[in-house]
Amino acid sequence: MSSQFRRGALIGAGLAAVLAAGTILVACGGRDSSGESDRAAARLSVIDSYIPAPATPGGSAAGYLTVRNDGAGTDQLVKVSSPAAKSVTMHRSTESSMEEVTSLQVPAHGALQLSRGGTHLMIGDWAKAPAVGDQLELDLTFAKGETIAVQVPVKPLTYRPGS
Ligand SMILES: [Cu+2]
Secondary structure: OHHHHHHHHHHHHHHHHHHHHHHHHHHHHHHHHHOHHHHOOOOEEEEEEEEEOOOOOOOOEEEEEEEEEOOOOOEEEEEEEEOOEEEEEEEEEOOOOEEEEOOEEEOOOEEEEEOOOOOEEEEEEEOOOOOOOOEEEEEEEEOOOOEEEEEEEEEOOOOOOOO
């Protein structure tokens, strides 16, 4: 009698464990619905970064760089900050002006390019007016949690990469 009761209790406990495991699987499955590239890791690196010296000393400057992604997962640049400047924002150029954006897509096996006439950073409120030859730190934060610190050279206003 008592051993039969115990077996019944064990079966009951086993069934409860299976049900709990099933619940967990369903919950995970629900989160995964947005696709392979969202689950896979991004492999990010920053190249070709530069800041043209502000046209007026101490004024706002643009910032340009390329975020390479050698991974199978997409990511998003969600924040840029700098110990050298209180204001760093991400901008997209439109036909006649520009607008601030809160995130920029970094495609899998691709690159996010910030370049003249396109998407760029706007940097201002400097701790010290930047001059050609300075190196300024930019800290790039990505949606999947990575932060990359880049030392960015200040170049003459008319500088073009590769020139
Ligand atoms: Cu701008």
